[in-house]
Amino acid sequence: xxxxxxxxxxxxxxxxxxxxxxxxxxxxxxxxxxxxxxxxxxxxxxxxxxxxxxxxxxxxxxxxxxxxxxxxxxxxxxxxxxxxxxxxxxxxxxxxxxxxxxxxxxxxxxxxxxxxxxxxxxxxxxxxxxxxxxxxxxxxxxxxxxxxxxxxxxxxxxxxxxxxxxxxxxxxxxxxxxxxxxxxxxxxxxxxxxxxxxxxxxxxxxxxxxxxxxxxxxxxxxxxxxxxxxxxxxxxxxxxxxxxxxxxxxxxxxxxxxxxxxxxxxxxxxxxxxxxxxxxxxxxxxxxxxxxxxxxxxxxxxxxxxxxxxxxxxxxxxxxx
Amino acid sequence: xxxxxxxxxxxxxxxxxxxxxxxxxxxxxxxxxxxxxxxxxxxxxxxxxxxxxxxxxxxxxxxxxxxxxxxxxxxxxxxxxxxxxxxxxxxxxxxxxxxxxxxxxxxxxxxxxxxxxxxxxxxxxxxxxxxxxxxxxxxxxxxxxxxxxxxxxxxxxxxxxxxxxxxxxxxxxxxxxxxxxxxxxxxxxxxxxxxxxxxxxxxxxxxxxxxxxxxxxxxxxxxxxxxxxxxxxxxxxxxxxxxxxxxxxxxxxxxxxxxxxxxxxxxxxxxxxxxxxxxxxxxxxxxxxxxxxxxxxxxxxxxxxxxxxxxxxxxxxxxxxxxxxxxxxxxxxxxxxxxxxxxxxxxxxxxxxxxxxxxxxxxxxxxxxxxxxxxxxxxxxxxxxxxxxxxxxxxxxxxxxxxxxxxxxxxxxxxxxxxxxxxxxxxxxxxxxxxxxxxxxxxxxxxxxxxxx
Numbered sequence: 001x002x003x004x005x006x007x008x009x010x011x012x013x014x015x016x017x018x019x020x021x022x023x024x025x026x027x028x029x030x031x032x033x034x035x036x037x038x039x040x041x042x043x044x045x046x047x048x049x050x051x052x053x054x055x056x057x058x059x060x061x062x063x064x065x066x067x068x069x070x071x072x073x074x075x076x077x078x079x080x081x082x083x084x085x086x087x088x089x090x091x092x093x094x095x096x097x098x099x100x101x102x103x104x105x106x107x108x109x110x111x112x113x114x115x116x117x118x119x120x121x122x123x124x125x126x127x128x129x130x131x132x133x134x135x136x137x138x139x140x141x142x143x144x145x146x147x148x149x150x151x152x153x154x155x156x157x158x159x160x161x162x163x164x165x166x167x168x169x170x171x172x173x174x175x176x177x178x179x180x181x182x183x184x185x186x187x188x189x190x191x192x193x194x195x196x197x198x199x200x201x202x203x204x205x206x207x208x209x210x211x212x213x214x215x216x217x218x219x220x221x222x223x224x225x226x227x228x229x230x231x232x233x234x235x236x237x238x239x240x241x242x243x244x245x246x247x248x249x250x251x252x253x254x255x256x257x258x259x260x261x262x263x264x265x266x267x268x269x270x271x272x273x274x275x276x277x278x279x280x281x282x283x284x285x286x287x288x289x290x291x292x293x294x295x296x297x298x299x300x301x302x303x304x305x306x307x308x309x310x311x312x313x314x315x316x317x318x319x320x321x
Numbered sequence: 322x323x324x325x326x327x328x329x330x331x332x333x334x335x336x337x338x339x340x341x342x343x344x345x346x347x348x349x350x351x352x353x354x355x356x357x358x359x360x361x362x363x364x365x366x367x368x369x370x371x372x373x374x375x376x377x378x379x380x381x382x383x384x385x386x387x388x389x390x391x392x393x394x395x396x397x398x399x400x401x402x403x404x405x406x407x408x409x410x411x412x413x414x415x416x417x418x419x420x421x422x423x424x425x426x427x428x429x430x431x432x433x434x435x436x437x438x439x440x441x442x443x444x445x446x447x448x449x450x451x452x453x454x455x456x457x458x459x460x461x462x463x464x465x466x467x468x469x470x471x472x473x474x475x476x477x478x479x480x481x482x483x484x485x486x487x488x489x490x491x492x493x494x495x496x497x498x499x500x501x502x503x504x505x506x507x508x509x510x511x512x513x514x515x516x517x518x519x520x521x522x523x524x525x526x527x528x529x530x531x532x533x534x535x536x537x538x539x540x541x542x543x544x545x546x547x548x549x550x551x552x553x554x555x556x557x558x559x560x561x562x563x564x565x566x567x568x569x570x571x572x573x574x575x576x577x578x579x580x581x582x583x584x585x586x587x588x589x590x591x592x593x594x595x596x597x598x599x600x601x602x603x604x605x606x607x608x609x610x611x612x613x614x615x616x617x618x619x620x621x622x623x624x625x626x627x628x629x630x631x632x633x634x635x636x637x638x639x640x641x642x643x644x645x646x647x648x649x650x651x652x653x654x655x656x657x658x659x660x661x662x663x664x665x666x667x668x669x670x671x672x673x674x675x676x677x678x679x680x681x682x683x684x685x686x687x688x689x690x691x692x693x694x695x696x697x698x699x700x701x702x703x704x705x706x707x708x709x710x711x712x713x714x715x716x717x718x719x720x721x722x723x724x725x726x727x728x729x730x731x732x733x734x735x736x737x738x739x740x741x742x743x744x745x746x747x748x749x750x751x752x753x754x755x756x757x758x759x760x761x762x763x764x765x766x767x768x769x770x771x772x773x774x
Contacts (some may be wrong), residue, residue, distance in 0.1 A: 074762055078766060147564050257740060276764075277770040277771075279767070
């Protein structure tokens with residue numbers, strides 16, 4: 001008996017302190033996130049239309065979901081159309097954003113280039129991210145105003161165009177401007193994360209590459225890129241989540257116009273829930289579907305891009321004899 | 322722990338004593354909610370000094386987004402009789418109809434208003450403060466009739482018109498309005514436009530309808546609205562408007578005289594708070610009446626160049642109403658009911674006070690009788706309008722505008738109408754039938770509580 005207990009590893013557990021330290025977050029999370037999420041799931045199954053029914057409603061099953069997936073219903077076209085818009089706008093924002101962020105990040109971290117005034121460039125590129133999206137939306141709305149606004153006036157006085165262009169009635173311009181703003185705002189942020197990722201790579205790898213006579217291009221493709229893959233995956237997933245829930249810029253700038261081509265899923269949910277008769281049930285159902293789409297998208301990215309990471313090893317403190 | 326408990330108990334006792342003290346003073350306590358400090362300022366300046374028996378607690382929640390409505394919905398919907406719930410609350414034009422249709426907004430007759438008193442309000446403001454069954458639930462201290470404002474110098478230069486009466490004949494209805502726009506284009510060789518854009522006309526034109534958006538729970542598209550679309554399309558396609566919208570740069574540029582725009586459709590507040598401060602670049606908002614400012618505005622801007630006429634239709638745009646909390650009014654004793662009645666009466670219908678207030682502030686007040694008195698006392702000649710009396714023109718519009726067209730769905734449906742019909746149709750992107758179908762689909766999908774055929 002004694003021998004057996006002497007062999008048994010004894011360990012002092014500090015884990016309960018961990019739980020205490022994370023408790024404030026989890027309590028807030030339970031009240032302000034998890035409960036609302038369950039409330040949304042529940043509301044999506046009810047007939048909660050108007051404020052009066054938000055608490056006194058009855059469960060009617062999957063009727064709201066049926067409408068979202070039934071091509072003959074009115075909301076079908078509106079919902080899936082808005083998803084299509086969201087994906088188009090997100091794609092034209094994300095591809096150039098990631099591309100440019102990667103190029104900038106590899107330049108800023110390249111030992112051979114030794115760029116001067118790096119801090120200045122980093123701050124300048126990051127700057128748009130500090131301003132709130134609503135302000136930027138208003139700014140671009142007045143910049144591209146029709147028939148009289150800074151851009152139109154400039155085009156006419158400089159002789160580039162002779163007629164004012166109504167930018168927000170053109171599908172390409174409206175979508176393009178939203179993509180551009182998203183790109184411009186988030187490029188600096190992505191770049192900083194990339195720089196952090198690249199800085200985390202062991203410099204001896206770059207030195208070895210240099211000694212072996214790698215060109216900058218080879219170093220980038222063969223060393224930098226594979227080693228920052230986890231950061232890329234993180235970036236793709238956060239950008240996907242942010243992109244699919246895009247709301248403020250289209251809402252401020254175009255209100256989903258022209259002809260609903262810049263109406264995003266989040267705007268569809270907003271118009272259902274917070275305008276008209278307040279169709280909280282339909283808004284919740286659409287949110288649940290969007291939730292599903294985001295989860296599937298994120299998992300897809302993870303499985304396609306991620307190498308399996310080694311499992312973290314559980315460490316025990318050995319008791320000193 | 323004990324210390325904390327003792328402190329809490331002591332604090333509670335103190336609060337308890339204080340509330341007893343105020344009950345002993347036998348003051349009548351009213352809770353007033355609003356979204357600006359305008360009413361609070363008026364009550365503190367004019368009313369409280371003469372009513373020492375009142376104790377008024379003000380709560381101001383700005384209307385940012387939905388903040389004010391959320392507060393009201395939350396408290397009146399769940400806990401309407403609590404101490405913090407308002408006895409009296411103010412309602413803005415954008416959501417007044419929503420609240421007068423609600424049961425929790427009380428009938429003003431329940432606190433002692435009589436038909437005789439109510440009849441002295443301008444009909445348009447009274448109608449907007451009524452629910453569909455005609456129960457009066459809101460009253461306003463101002464009324465906000467709208468008129469057509471035009472630039473006399475441009476009218477004289479291109480149309481040879483020298484008096485507002487002549488100009489009124491040119492814009493007596495929408496057909497005449499369009500003819501004048503075409504004449505203006507021809508004579509000015511396209512330099513001068515009739516109006517900034519379709520959005521500018523809408524606030525007036527919607528009063529041309531014979532029925533509102535929703536009748537007996539069904540969506541109604543009045544025939545006048547189709548005429549509105551044709552008018553807007555002609556204005557847009559034939560280059561008769563600036564093709565801009567209200568509140569945009571080009572709209573303000575026309576006010577400053579930087580482009581030649583003849584007409585603006587604006588209500589009472591639009592004259593004082595929009596047109597006047599924007600009549601010149603560099604308007605001195607600190608000293609608007611200083612000689613220098615007026616000289617600058619006259620020489621470099623459009624000060625003194627504006628005239629008012631009735632225009633094609635009498636309309637109203639904006640306003641603030643006072644409503645009462647039905648649950649608290651029902652449990653109030655007679656003294657409190659009388660106090661609530663007296664306060665609302667004073668600020669909406671009390672002729673003596675309104676005449677005084679109009680003199681002090683220049684506001685256009687809500688009682689027809691008070692306006693009559695002001696006009697009888699010589700009116701209000703306005704140098705900004707070249708000496709024309711704005712009160713006389715506004716009084717006319719206030720008496721004629723039909724407030725019964727307004728409904729609780731207006732802000733949503735107006736928005737959808739502009740987005741899905743006016744914009745694509747007038748810019749020639751889609752045919753009218755297609756636009757109307759889009760519009761109906763959108764109304765059906767967003768407002769599921771009404772029927773759309």
